[in-house]
Amino acid sequence: MIVSKQKPFTEILATLEPVSRIFLIGCAKCATVCKSGGEEQLWQMQEDLTAAGKEVTGSLVIDEACHMLRVQRDLRSKGEQVKNAEALLVLACGAGVQSVSTASDRLTVAGLDTLFLGNIRRFGQFEQRCSLCGHCILNETGGICPVTICPKGLLNGPCGGMDEGKCEVNPEAECAWCQIYQRLHDRGEQAPLSAANPPRDFSRNLRPGSLKLEK
Amino acid sequence: MTSILRRKLDAGNFVVTAEVCPPKGCDCGEFREKSHALGKIVDAVNVTDNQGANVRISPLAPAALLLRDGIEPIMQLTCRDRNRLALQSELMAAAALGVTNVLALTGDHISFGDHPGGKPVFDLESVQLLQTIAALNSGRDLSGARLHGSTSFYAGAAAAPAAEPFEITLPKLAKKVAAGAGFFQTQAIFSPDCLARFAEAVHPLGAKVIVGILLLKSAGMARYVTNRVPGLKVPVDLIHELEDADHPLDTGVAIARRLVAAARPYCDGVHIMALGKEELIPDILAGLARDDDHD
Ligand code: SF4
Ligand code: SF4
Numbered sequence: 256m257i258v259s260k261q262k263p264f265t266e267i268l269a270t271l272e273p274v275s276r277i278f279l280i281g282c283a284k285c286a287t288v289c290k291s292g293g294e295e296q297l298w299q300m301q302e303d304l305t306a307a308g309k310e311v312t313g314s315l316v317i318d319e320a321c322h323m324l325r326v327q328r329d330l331r332s333k334g335e336q337v338k339n340a341e342a343l344l345v346l347a348c349g350a351g352v353q354s355v356s357t358a359s360d361r362l363t364v365a366g367l368d369t370l371f372l373g374n375i376r377r378f379g380q381f382e383q384r385c386s387l388c389g390h391c392i393l394n395e396t397g398g399i400c401p402v403t404i405c406p407k408g409l410l411n412g413p414c415g416g417m418d419e420g421k422c423e424v425n426p427e428a429e430c431a432w433c434q435i436y437q438r439l440h441d442r443g444e445q446a447p448l449s450a451a452n453p454p455r456d457f458s459r460n461l462r463p464g465s466l467k468l469e470k
Numbered sequence: 471m472t473s474i475l476r477r478k479l480d481a482g483n484f485v486v487t488a489e490v491c492p493p494k495g496c497d498c499g500e501f502r503e504k505s506h507a508l509g510k511i512v513d514a515v516n517v518t519d520n521q522g523a524n525v526r527i528s529p530l531a532p533a534a535l536l537l538r539d540g541i542e543p544i545m546q547l548t549c550r551d552r553n554r555l556a557l558q559s560e561l562m563a564a565a566a567l568g569v570t571n572v573l574a575l576t577g578d579h580i581s582f583g584d585h586p587g588g589k590p591v592f593d594l595e596s597v598q599l600l601q602t603i604a605a606l607n608s609g610r611d612l613s614g615a616r617l618h619g620s621t622s623f624y625a626g627a628a629a630a631p632a633a634e635p636f637e638i639t640l641p642k643l644a645k646k647v648a649a650g651a652g653f654f655q656t657q658a659i660f661s662p663d664c665l666a667r668f669a670e671a672v673h674p675l676g677a678k679v680i681v682g683i684l685l686l687k688s689a690g691m692a693r694y695v696t697n698r699v700p701g702l703k704v705p706v707d708l709i710h711e712l713e714d715a716d717h718p719l720d721t722g723v724a725i726a727r728r729l730v731a732a733a734r735p736y737c738d739g740v741h742i743m744a745l746g747k748e749e750l751i752p753d754i755l756a757g758l759a760r761d762d763d764h765d
Contacts, residue, residue, distance in 0.1 A: 406579055407550075407590065411597040412642030414576050415630040415657065416700040423700045424579045436638040451645045454554060454598045454612065 256285040257348040258373035258381045261296065262366055268307055270364050271342060276310045278333070278340035280355055282320035282347035289381070291367050292320075292346030300346065300366070312339040320351025327358040337361065389460030395448070397438035402455075404431035410452035473570035473624035474542050475514045479653060479678045484758070485739030487544060487655065487680055488751060489516035492532040494525065501532055502539060504748060509541035511751050514571060516655070516741070519546040523583025530560060534567040544626065544655075545569050548577030553593035554602065554612055561606055565621035573626045573655060574599040574646075597642065600625055600649035607650075627651035629679075630701045631659055631668035640671055647675040655741045658684035658695075660704050662732040669736035680739040683729050685747055685754065686722040689713040719747070726754045734758065 261267075271277060279297050286292030294316055301311045313336030317329050330337055337343070342362040345352045349369040356363035373381035386403040392410070393400060402408050406424040413432035416423025420433040439445055478485050490505050492498070505515050515536060517529040533543035545564055552560065561572065576599075580590040594602060602612055609620035627646040633639050643654070654677055659665050665681065672679055684702075686692045689712040692704040708725055715721035730740050742751050 406581075407576060407592045407595065409576065409592070409595045411595060411645050413633070413639060414595075415628050415633070416578065417630075417633055417639070418700040419634050424581060426700075433635065433638055436641075445641075448641055449644070451597045451601065451649055453601070454594050457593070 256288060256373060256375070257350070258370045258383075259286055259289050259291045259348050259367040260370060261291050261346065262368055264303055267344070267364070267366050268304075271304075271309065271344065274341035274362065275308075276312050276340045276342075277304060278312050278337050278343050278361075279314035280320065280343055280345045280347065280351075281314070281316040282351050283316050283318045284320075286320070286347045286351070286367065287316070288375070290379070292351075296346055300344070304344075312336045317347070317351070320345070320347035320354055323354045323357060326351075326354040330355070330358050387460075388455075389464070390456060392452075395452075396435050397442070397444070399431060399435045399438060401431045401435065404428075404434070410455065412448070471568050471570050472622065475544065475571050476624040476652065478513055479738055482738075483513075484734070485513040485680065486511065486751075486755060487514045487516060487739065487741045488512045488744065488748065489518055489546075489741070490532075490748075491518050491521055492527045492529060494527070496527060498527070498532055498535055502535060505532075505536055505541055506539060508748050508751070509536075509539065511748075511755070512742070513739070514542045514544050516544045516546055516573065519548045519575070519577070520551055520583070521578075523550065523578045523580045523585070525584060528560070530564055530567070530569075533564065533569050537568045542571065543569060544571040544573050546573045546575055547599065548575045549592055549594045549596065549599055550577030550580060550590055553591050557594060557599060557602060558606065558611055561603060561621060561623070562617070565606075565623065570622070570624055571626065572603060572623045573628065574603060574651070575628055596627060597645045597649050600627060600646055600651055604650035624652055625650050626653040626655055626680075627677075629654040629656045629668070629672070631656050631681075632661070632664050632703060633701050636667065636671075643672060644675055647677045651677055653678040653680055653738070655680045656682045657701055658682040658743060659733065660684075660708060660729065662729075665733055665736050678738040679736070680741045681733040681737045682741045682743060683726050683733070683754070684743045685726050685745060685750065686712060687745070687747065688718040688722070719750075723750055723753050727756065730754060730758055 281292040281297045297314045304311055315333050342364055344364045344366050345355050346366045352365045371383040374384045376382050388402050413430050417430040422428045422430045488508050493501050508515055517533045519529045520526055529545050533545040536543040574596050576596040580588050603623050603625045605612055606621040609617050689709050692709045695702045696704045712718050712721055744751055
């Protein structure tokens with residue numbers, strides 16, 4: 256899921272400076288799990304904005320804010336409240352914010368910083384395991400992604416900074432290549448790593464991505 | 471143009487290299503003075519590339535200036551700051567100016583340096599950079615297109631003999647040699663045992679080994695290096711030796727001289743890191759039997 260975090264309230268307030276009536280939008284999926292844009296955070300935001308002298312005209316938690324048609328439909332259902340607002344403050348990932356800005360002519364304000372595609376370690380603890388690179392090599396690396404877990408994204412083994420199996424960039428973390436070799440070794444595999452991985456084909460990850468499923 | 475370093479190593483000569491950090495700025499006067507003094511002592515001078523991820527002049531210009539002064543450079547090149555287009559064009563430029571030795575490095579992470587907010591590139595890494603150099607040497611670029619004049623670099627790579635677990639660093643060293651590394655310059659080594667293990671593992675690969683020797687200037691510096699530099703650990707007995715010394719710098723030179731002697735049977739040369747005390751390099755090398763034509 257997409258991991259996000261609320262921007263500092265002062266920053267949000269500064270962006271909302273020119274407006275006084277605001278409609279709040281959250282997302283029932285990722286932003287709810289991250290406690291950055293669920294029901295609870297919307298209430299809190301409403302309180303804080305009111306205390307700061309703003310008027311909140313209403314609020315809405317969209318089932319998936321990244322779903323553009325749904326956002327359009329749900330906003331329509333809140334017609335008056337949205338119309339009364341000068342700005343829509345969106346507590347959803349950047350994709351959700353853009354569903355809203357596409358569906359409405361109101362000033363749309365992003366209330367979150369969108370961080371990464373995260374795995375959930377346990378409640379409230381998220382870790383990036385995949386950076387959506389467009390060409391998955393997990394089959395060759397024992398199911399551990401060096402593109403993401405190695406801060407340098409190295410494809411051919413550990414860098415010279417690896418020390419006692421730890422990463423030069425974060426000595427708390429295990430070097431991705433130590434994890435990979437250990438995993439392959441435990442499985443009695445090694446062969447796939449003896450040949451050098453060629454330079455990656457970054458054209459497979461050109462932005463903006465798009466995908467249209469065949470009927 | 472062919473590499474003199476390569477000629478010497480191929481002939482079985484024991485070589486000595488040292489490194490000089492290019493200036494932060496465009497005034498290369500001090501750099502040239504330092505290198506000039508060094509050039510009389512060593513076979514080749516490494517020109518570092520934004521060392522420690524700190525911005526400095528590109529190694530290309532200082533390397534070319536060394537050539538003008540009659541000193542053979544080993545131009546270091548990191549993947550941290552350039553994508554595959556920039557790396558190839560930098561290499562072609564270096565070849566055009568007469569640079570013959572390149573040390574292919576991945577590079578320290580950008581978070582260590584003076585621009586931690588910058589975007590690290592790592593489009594390629596050391597193994598792939600070596601493949602790139604091999605391609606240019608064969609007269610083609612990475613996409614296979616033919617070049618107008620091919621390069622003829624003698625390519626080298628870095629190695630960290632003391633890194634643990636050692637076994638997992640080996641496949642990468644093998645890949646580096648397979649990708650064209652003719653020599654390794656290692657990180658500083660303090661233990662003959664570790665050196666023996668490294669030499670035993672690397673010699674069958676067929677690359678020359680130039681062992682890193684760091685001049686320990688004081689016990690404080692030895693402790694700093696141990697605590698702060700990944701992969702470097704000064705053994706406690708050496709730290710004690712420096713602590714007990716009346717003249718720690720002399721003791722440091724003596725230790726370095728011992729390490730050079732211990733390294734001699736296992737390697738093809740030494741890479742001396744004297745960190746500003748380059749004038750002591752002759753003392754470190756004193757007693758070393760060198761069979762080359764140094765003048
Ligand atoms: S290689 Fe890594 S970043 Fe790429 S798709 Fe697979 S898990 Fe994701
Ligand atoms: S120590 Fe390992 S994980 Fe960290 S940057 Fe180097 S290779 Fe990557």
